[in-house]
Amino acid sequence: MLRYTNHFETKTLDPFTLEKGYEAVRYEASSGDVGYYHLPLSSIALVEELQNLYRDIDRRFNTIAIIGIGGSSLGIKAIERLLRPSTPNAKKLIYLENSDPITIMHEMKQIDKFRTLFVVISKSGGTVETLSIFKRLIVSFELPLQDSEQIYVVSDDASPLAQFADENHLRRFVIPSNVGGRFSVLSAVGMVPLTLAGFDTFMILKGAQAFLERFWNREEEHMLQKAAFYVTHSEQYPMNVLFAYSDTFEEFGKWVVQIWGESLGKRNRVGSRVGLTPISLIGSVDQHSFLQLIMEGPLNKTVTFMHIESSEEHLMIPELSLSHLEKSDFVNGKSFNDLINAQCRATIQSVLQSGVCVDEIAWKQIDEASVGELILYYELLTSLSGALLEINTYDQPGVEVGKQILQGYFQKG
Amino acid sequence: MLRYTNHFETKTLDPFTLEKGYEAVRYEASSGDVGYYHLPLSSIALVEELQNLYRDIDRRFNTIAIIGIGGSSLGIKAIERLLRPSTPNAKKLIYLENSDPITIMHEMKQIDKFRTLFVVISKSGGTVETLSIFKRLIVSFELPLQDSEQIYVVSDDASPLAQFADENHLRRFVIPSNVGGRFSVLSAVGMVPLTLAGFDTFMILKGAQAFLERFWNREEEHMLQKAAFYVTHSEQYPMNVLFAYSDTFEEFGKWVVQIWGESLGKRNRVGSRVGLTPISLIGSVDQHSFLQLIMEGPLNKTVTFMHIESSEEHLMIPELSLSHLEKSDFVNGKSFNDLINAQCRATIQSVLQSGVCVDEIAWKQIDEASVGELILYYELLTSLSGALLEINTYDQPGVEVGKQILQGYFQKG
Known part of the structure; x- marks a missing residue:
């Protein structure tokens, strides 16, 4: 099971919005449409x-x-x-x-x-x-x-x-x-x-189903709050960053970009263009690439930090002091897993200090059930946000035009 | 040499802004500061x-x-x-x-x-x-x-x-x-x-130097126009997408994300948070992932399409018709390179139709000189944009806080 922490303010969220989101996905599930x-x-x-x-x-x-x-x-x-x-x-x-x-x-x-x-x-x-x-x-x-x-x-x-x-x-x-x-x-x-x-796909399904049941039982209210916050603040924060502290999340980030961007970038019922833009980052690498923009650029992003508390790999930073390089000795004798986790915690703390809207997903360790849970988490979060945006979360009409133009090129030539 | 086309309106750009950008980077180069x-x-x-x-x-x-x-x-x-x-x-x-x-x-x-x-x-x-x-x-x-x-x-x-x-x-x-x-x-x-x-790094340097000289000789004015457009429209278009039609641009996209995001996400002279958010996409893959958001989501992005006209690899789509799958036969006998290029052109056309701000960088083929040119292009574009935003393009003060917090964790424990 993952641990979810919303560091943003949820007191001002309209309870009616939360119920509307919950009921909408409940209806989608029971109707059989989705x-x-x-x-x-x-x-x-x-x-x-x-x-x-x-x-x-x-x-x-x-x-x-x-x-x-x-x-x-x-x-x-x-x-x-x-x-x-x-x-x-x-x-x-x-x-x-x-x-x-x-x-x-x-x-x-x-x-x-x-x-x-x-x-x-x-x-x-x-x-x-x-x-x-x-x-x-x-x-x-x-x-x-x-x-x-x-x-x-x-x-x-x-x-x-x-x-x-x-x-x-x-x-x-x-x-x-x-x-x-x-x-x-x-x-x-x-x-x-x-x-x-x-x-072990069986365990992936088990993890997903367990989370889904907890959500239906109103035991995962943080998710309703997050969706409601994102949608009601979508003009202030048009971008949503997923900052995951492990290279193994690189492809997962791409999956999130698709489900979030393609589901929510839509014309709504009255024809207005709505949507939230997903951005996928990997820590600590992107601390050396994108973090400056989060820290001091416009306050137009939410950031979800994801980190793994323990790792299969207990690779250590040696107790080795090199002349002139003693300033880096403060991590000597720690594991690389300690280092990457501390980097994540330090970045969360400094990003929070700079006024950015942050939440956190913590893994005990990467296992099949947690992977299934995370998939269902992002699917549900997308559905909730789409329902609150009042769009059709499940189609992609915008990409059809290009396909027709493509066919036209070859049929002419 | 690459071919650059700005599809956005440049007539309304203030000539003074263009000169200001040019002079600023000219000064940086001649002063030796950068x-x-x-x-x-x-x-x-x-x-x-x-x-x-x-x-x-x-x-x-x-x-x-x-x-x-x-x-x-x-x-x-x-x-x-x-x-x-x-x-x-x-x-x-x-x-x-x-x-x-x-x-x-x-x-x-x-x-x-x-x-x-x-x-x-x-x-x-x-x-x-x-x-x-x-x-x-x-x-x-x-x-x-x-x-x-x-x-x-x-x-x-x-x-x-x-x-x-x-x-x-x-x-x-x-x-x-x-x-x-x-x-x-x-x-x-x-x-x-x-x-x-x-x-062949010698040829990379040659390509970079040739572009730089053309820029100093005012033969690459499209770049000044692009920087001025991005900066003067940064509230309307806070995000800049690079959509490159070849898998070989995946790491280049990450390099662009760093140089653009970390250089331009800053507090300006009066302490306001400014910046432009880079997003790197790969075609045709991201036509199946992010394109819907560009097409029908909020008009808050510029898009730069990049494509390669010819390829070393002349891999063909066979003249093979499979029963029930005849609808895809329109590309039979074409090369995969033809297909990916046509996908790019079709996407440019459809994105333009939907009112998005677009420009285009076309490669004849990938060679060392062109790679050097593109590197210098993005470095100059970043410097020009930073100068027009009136920030220090070359520092990264926002990421220092986290490093201090990190050190504190380990020294305490």
Whole structure:
């Protein structure tokens, strides 16, 4: 379980706003319109199915290549990066996402055709990057399609990719139609590659479900307060920084940027442009990069600090004093984990002093249940904020225009 | 040479403001107060010295470990990532920067003690992360210090680290005292590891110097216009997005975030908090993540699109039509480079339509001279903007408080 502390003032928050947020997500969950609330429970059967499949997979493959972009890759990468240090023997995961030829070539060189399971992931089944890379792989590795046991598909049940899979008798997993791409990591999107790679996805679901239940039971009121604060102060603080003190949060930060930015950057009911801008930072690195701007730049950001109290890695700073460099000896004999934690605490204290709006998420240690909890935390926080902004949190109409222009270019030429 | 296009309105810009910016940086350069303007010329002798050293290095070492953080690592990483695809035989570079124990352990495992040159980089010579990691390496790899030919130091001439190096007769390179850390990549900071790794740093300097001369000759007025526009519209557009269409710009984006955020987030002469917030995105990936917020969220961002017209990698999307997936066939027979470029153009067009303030930087191809040019472009743009904001662009007083608090924690305990 994580520990949440809001350092900002919550006394002035309107109780009606808090109730409105709670009731809105409660309604979304019970109406069935928004499906992600049910994934922590409904994906358990899927994980059991995948665990049965694992033995066969494990014998044949040592690598899983994920062909997907955006909501079809960010969440998987985030979880892999967080759990890899404690699950070093999980299969290698390769991500093929961007249409950048240099990256695609580089990733393709890592692939041993006979020992790799290809998992094609697209909610709509029409993502141009994903399908183009899939075609490239089929041709480059001469992959047979019909009845292939080496290609899995994860998609909406009604998508053209699902039809393609069925026609070729490929193993296929369903993203429920009421689960949007950026809210899909606890569906087959994340569960298929992560379970088959050997990560303990069951515990991820458990952690998510436990948090969800506590939220429904009104035991996580800090979250309602945070969403209400962010929305009612969105003009004053248009940016929300997540400052995580561990390199292993780098991909998680990108996942947060997507779910927060794409869900909340919208035209509201009356056509006004609303939204909150997410920024992801890593400590202590970004103390040497972005912190000055937080400390003395305009007071237009909230900052969420995240840190891990204990670490698997007890690497020590030696009791070594070097001539002329004695000023740094104050950390001698401490662990690097002590240092990074103290850096986080010192930064929180100095940022608070400069009048910035701060909250804090503390981990005892990184484990599967906490990762599941954090995913659900950010999903719920997004839903609550979207409800209070009175927008449709789950669509992305703004990105369709570009897709049409793109198609126009190629069809003309 | 890069091609710059400002799509925003420049007619209303005050000519006096443009002159004020130009004169301010001209004065900085001629007074000698700010040293980075002179690096493209003054570093040439250094690069020649390093090239002479290269033969000996090349025989003994296959890896260079860089111990440095912030301005002492971001620029090196940025250049390596951009040029690695066209310089695949350059030596391996390992970065030891964050105080995260998991990362330090991981990177240390990559080090072959006998084949690695250790380069310790710190302008102040007192960076706690850098010195702690250095101590860890000394102990773990039993590195002899006295007269070691395996340890190089890059630092300010007057720093304690420089004194340590001299006492131990280590090879030492100087960061000029008038060159700040985040403006130092064209000094010994970048030149030492990159030249010794085998990158063509001479051409990087050439490209930087050529752009600088064109700027002094008033042949790059778009840059003055951009800085003036950003500063005079900083309340309307507090955020500046760099949206680069190639994965190889990921580290460059982090370098931009540092130079822009840390230089411009300041208290001005009268104590008011000013600043512009940098955001780094990668296309097409972030079309699936952040673009919705740009398209329909608040009009509080400028966006700079960057793209590469031709690529070394001519990877094709096959002429392959898959049943049910014919809708994606419109890119069949095109290269992935065509696709990513068309995605960029389509996104520029749709973002412009939605009323966002846009400019564009186009590369013919990624080469050393263009990389040098882009570095100097962002350094100058930052200096111009800082001058117009009437702040000290080159200090970072806001991050000192946290360092004192940190020291207090350990000295108490």
